Amino acid sequence: MLYNYYPGCTLSTKAKALDQAARACAAKLGFPLVELPEWQCCGAVYPLAPDAIAERLGAARALISARDKGGVLVTLCSACHHVLKRVNDDLARDEEIRNKVNAYLEVKEPYQGETKVLHFLEVLRDQVGFAKLAQLVTHPLTGRKIGAYYGCMLLRPSKVLAFDDPENPQLLENFLQALGATPVRYGMRNECCTGYMAVTNPGLCKQMVGEILRSARDEEAQALITACPLCRYNLVANAAPEQKVPVYYFTELLAQALGLQTEAAPVQAGGEG
Amino acid sequence: MVDKVQEQVEALRRLAHTPLQDCIQCGRCSAGCPVAFKMDLLPHRVVWELAQGNLETLLKATAPWQCVSCFACQNRCPRGVSPAAVMEALRLTAIRQQGANKYDAAQLEHFDPELPQQALVAVFRKFNK
Numbered sequence A: 001m002l003y004n005y006y007p008g009c010t011l012s013t014k015a016k017a018l019d020q021a022a023r024a025c026a027a028k029l030g031f032p033l034v035e036l037p038e039w040q041c042c043g044a045v046y047p048l049a050p051d052a053i054a055e056r057l058g059a060a061r062a063l064i065s066a067r068d069k070g071g072v073l074v075t076l077c078s079a080c081h082h083v084l085k086r087v088n089d090d091l092a093r094d095e096e097i098r099n100k101v102n103a104y105l106e107v108k109e110p111y112q113g114e115t116k117v118l119h120f121l122e123v124l125r126d127q128v129g130f131a132k133l134a135q136l137v138t139h140p141l142t143g144r145k146i147g148a149y150y151g152c153m154l155l156r157p158s159k160v161l162a163f164d165d166p167e168n169p170q171l172l173e174n175f176l177q178a179l180g181a182t183p184v185r186y187g188m189r190n191e192c193c194t195g196y197m198a199v200t201n202p203g204l205c206k207q208m209v210g211e212i213l214r215s216a217r218d219e220e221a222q223a224l225i226t227a228c229p230l231c232r233y234n235l236v237a238n239a240a241p242e243q244k245v246p247v248y249y250f251t252e253l254l255a256q257a258l259g260l261q262t263e264a265a266p267v268q269a270g271g272e273g
Numbered sequence B: 001m002v003d004k005v006q007e008q009v010e011a012l013r014r015l016a017h018t019p020l021q022d023c024i025q026c027g028r029c030s031a032g033c034p035v036a037f038k039m040d041l042l043p044h045r046v047v048w049e050l051a052q053g054n055l056e057t058l059l060k061a062t063a064p065w066q067c068v069s070c071f072a073c074q075n076r077c078p079r080g081v082s083p084a085a086v087m088e089a090l091r092l093t094a095i096r097q098q099g100a101n102k103y104d105a106a107q108l109e110h111f112d113p114e115l116p117q118q119a120l121v122a123v124f125r126k127f128n129k
């Protein structure tokens, strides 16, 4: 199977660590990622209005390109995952949106949502399997108490994203367990970090981040993992000094557990104490 | 005048594209909304006002600019209604007017260079046209 890969705007720039560790791990785990030859930014937020056609085109182009290359599209950023899956769902279910997008892009063979969009974590869970992954770990994260931060974009709306139980997700905890770490479950793990409000309402962002970190620290998390560059940024840059904890991309810890080192994601010493 | 209001209400409903009439006003959406404490009109109320056609109340509300599009409301609604989509319809109705951008791009100069691109793209999608 060809694993077409959509990195998205942020993984090509600010979140290189998320991207590079993922590519190295995927190759090692037998599903090498092949970046789509041409892709555009997905728009970062899903356009809810049915008449927002232009806003759906970046995602649509990637979906069509993946359809023509075997039909699977893997992505890593929570926001790209969210937008790609939802636009794909629109193209499968909403005749008006589908017709307009196909007409605008002059698609030879009309696209109807055939591409299977997978988050990297879904490939790990469903195709590699966490039992198998645990066997491949050479540098287990033994003794490290790590909290998973899901945020919103991975989980909701669950009918469309079909990623995990939106109210009691398990995927990242099972992932941490496979790496040998001790997953820490805390109440705020699926609450929103306020995302782009970091720009327009930093006070609100700091308040929400404070609540998330308090919840994680109350359960004794020594570090957090996330799949989203904006979640990571908010949890680090908008944390109160006394609440700071290290926040890693999940792929950084995966690379570490597999004994891989990449330029942007050097093996970390697990110094979260 | 009345027709003009009705027209705008219908336009909003088309943009929101969610079954307003199915809402039972249970308040579950508002109970789980992470920024409800900041809102002048709670998510369940926004749905109600649009179902009633109370245009003026809706256009005055600042709640859409507090909403973070986290989709908790939509996910938890027992009736398949999306208050998030009503919030988006209200934002779009405002910013699609000439010169009605909500975010002044000049402010970006003062932002942290570490800010991920996705945040900027998102702001320009949500607050500007």
Ligand code: SF4
Residues within 6 Å of the ligand: B022, B023, B024, B025, B026, B027, B028, B029, B030, B043, B044, B047, B073, B076, B077, B078, B079, B080, B081, B082, B083
């Ligand atoms: S959760 Fe749904 S049914 Fe209940 S008040 Fe909100 S929109 Fe209405």
Ligand code: SF4
Residues within 6 Å of the ligand: B029, B032, B033, B034, B035, B036, B043, B066, B067, B068, B069, B070, B071, B072, B073, B074, B083, B084, B087
């Ligand atoms: S999408 Fe908006 S209205 Fe709905 S729960 Fe999130 S912040 Fe509240």
